[in-house]
Amino acid sequence: MAYKNLIVKNLSDRLQLITINRPKQLNALNREVIGELHRALNAAESDTNIRAVILMGSGEKAFVAGADIKEFMHFTPEEGKKLSEEGQRLLFSYVEKMHTPVIAAINGYALGGGLELALASHIRIASENAKMGLPEVSLGVIPGYGGTQRLARHIGKGRAMEMILTAKMIDARKAYEYGLVSDVVPLEKLLDSAVETAEAIMKNAPVAVGLAIEAVNAAYDDSGLQKESDLFGQAFASEDFREGTAAFVERRKANFTGK
Numbered sequence: 001m002a003y004k005n006l007i008v009k010n011l012s013d014r015l016q017l018i019t020i021n022r023p024k025q026l027n028a029l030n031r032e033v034i035g036e037l038h039r040a041l042n043a044a045e046s047d048t049n050i051r052a053v054i055l056m057g058s059g060e061k062a063f064v065a066g067a068d069i070k071e072f073m074h075f076t077p078e079e080g081k082k083l084s085e086e087g088q089r090l091l092f093s094y095v096e097k098m099h100t101p102v103i104a105a106i107n108g109y110a111l112g113g114g115l116e117l118a119l120a121s122h123i124r125i126a127s128e129n130a131k132m133g134l135p136e137v138s139l140g141v142i143p144g145y146g147g148t149q150r151l152a153r154h155i156g157k158g159r160a161m162e163m164i165l166t167a168k169m170i171d172a173r174k175a176y177e178y179g180l181v182s183d184v185v186p187l188e189k190l191l192d193s194a195v196e197t198a199e200a201i202m203k204n205a206p207v208a209v210g211l212a213i214e215a216v217n218a219a220y221d222d223s224g225l226q227k228e229s230d231l232f233g234q235a236f237a238s239e240d241f242r243e244g245t246a247a248f249v250e251r252r253k254a255n256f257t258g259k
């Protein structure tokens with residue numbers, strides 16, 4: 001299958017590496033990338049030979065620096081809500097529910113939608129230079145791809161609240177302390193480390209691995225995701241959202257008025 005924004009490579013008969021390849025935009029997720037990721041992940045999930053997938057960003061700077069701000073700044077509140085639901089269905093909830101395990105190899109910035117993609121993956125390993133955060137409120141919006149729900153599940157409500165409300169990034173060491181990532185390794189060893197984890201999983205019974213993912217997921221209630229999409233749409237109607245995204249593009253500090 002041909003992709004414009006992904007490099008899909010089989011590292012062995014059973015292990016696939018999917019690299020998000022928009023390095024000039026720090027691998028930011030636009031609708032096209034989300035659609036392509038859905039196609040690639042769906043193909044991996046349908047292929048019984050593929051027993052694990054590693055997700056990575058291209059280059060040495062970013063896993064994914066968020067949703068593409070230059071694209072979503074023009075959406076209306078209705079589009080915002082609709083696209084939040086669509087993104088959940090096609091990518092974020094889709095990854096979480098896959099029976100083929102997905103390992104996020106976080107090779108740099110994982111911000112906003114990028115961290116949300118890592119949070120939806122089954123395992124996260126970070127390179128030492130990685131930085132993670134949910135900066136959405138600094139743009140006048142809220143995390144819209146599951147971040148308000150999944151971050152708290154991973155690191156607890158208090159720490160999630162602090163990360164979301166301050167919009168600050170944390171480094172890989174702190175992410176490890178928080179339990180957000182299972183390991184931190186030098187950048188040049190990141191892929192090997194993800195492969196090693198995948199190999200340990202692939203020694204086990206594939207059907208049981210898939211069922212175990214489903215069973216672990218069953219402990220969590222998904223009803224908050226719809227609430228997140230509704231509130232996300234509301235944020236799109238605010239003046240602060242226009243100001244926050246315009247300020248990013250114009251490389252200036254946002255002047256929020258609370259409207």
Ligand code: DAK
Pocket residue numbers: 024025026028065066067068069070072075079080081082083084085087109111112113114135136139143144145
């Ligand atoms: N979107 C678009 N372009 C981005 C980008 C992004 N998220 N992040 C970086 N870029 C682009 C920059 O604009 C720049 O492009 P040029 O100016 O060269 O054309 C290029 O990538 C390199 O970035 P910088 O020059 O800024 O690089 P620095 O090393 O100085 O800084 C940085 C790296 C990661 C700290 C900085 O780029 C940064 O703060 N990036 C933005 C991080 C961020 O706020 N991400 C978005 C979070 S909000 C939605 C659902 C969910 C969401 C949205 C919509 N719907 C359902 C509609 C989620 C929203 C988010 O993810």
